[in-house]
Amino acid sequence: MKSKLAVTLLIAGLLSIGAWSIHGETGKDKGVTYQYDVIDDPTGTLGYDKGVKKLNEYGANGWEIVGVFYAPNAYPKLYLKRTIR
Numbered sequence: 001m002k003s004k005l006a007v008t009l010l011i012a013g014l015l016s017i018g019a020w021s022i023h024g025e026t027g028k029d030k031g032v033t034y035q036y037d038v039i040d041d042p043t044g045t046l047g048y049d050k051g052v053k054k055l056n057e058y059g060a061n062g063w064e065i066v067g068v069f070y071a072p073n074a075y076p077k078l079y080l081k082r083t084i085r
Contacts, residue, residue, distance in 0.1 A: 037063070037080045044075040 043051030058080060067079035 033084045034081050035084050039078050039080065040075040041068075041078055 041051065042054040045051065046054060062082040063080040064082065065078050066081045069077040069079070071077070
């Protein structure tokens with residue numbers, strides 16, 4: 001009786017793992033490529049108001065900031081990425 005229960009639980013566990021590995025990563029699209037760009041922080045180069053306007057333009061075109069690099073005596077570098085379908 002205990003061995004039948006153990007086998008049933010083992011099979012249920014393996015089926016759960018298989019279903020998770022097939023359907024668990026639904027956020028990854030196949031065939032999606034990305035475009036990257038690196039720019040100086042426009043809030044530093046253009047001033048705050050114009051810089052934020054420029055960042056909003058990037059955002060409207062599908063760009064998102066994925067990283068920032070700070071170097072001494074330079075404007076921060078913004079690493080941008082957008083999806084190409």
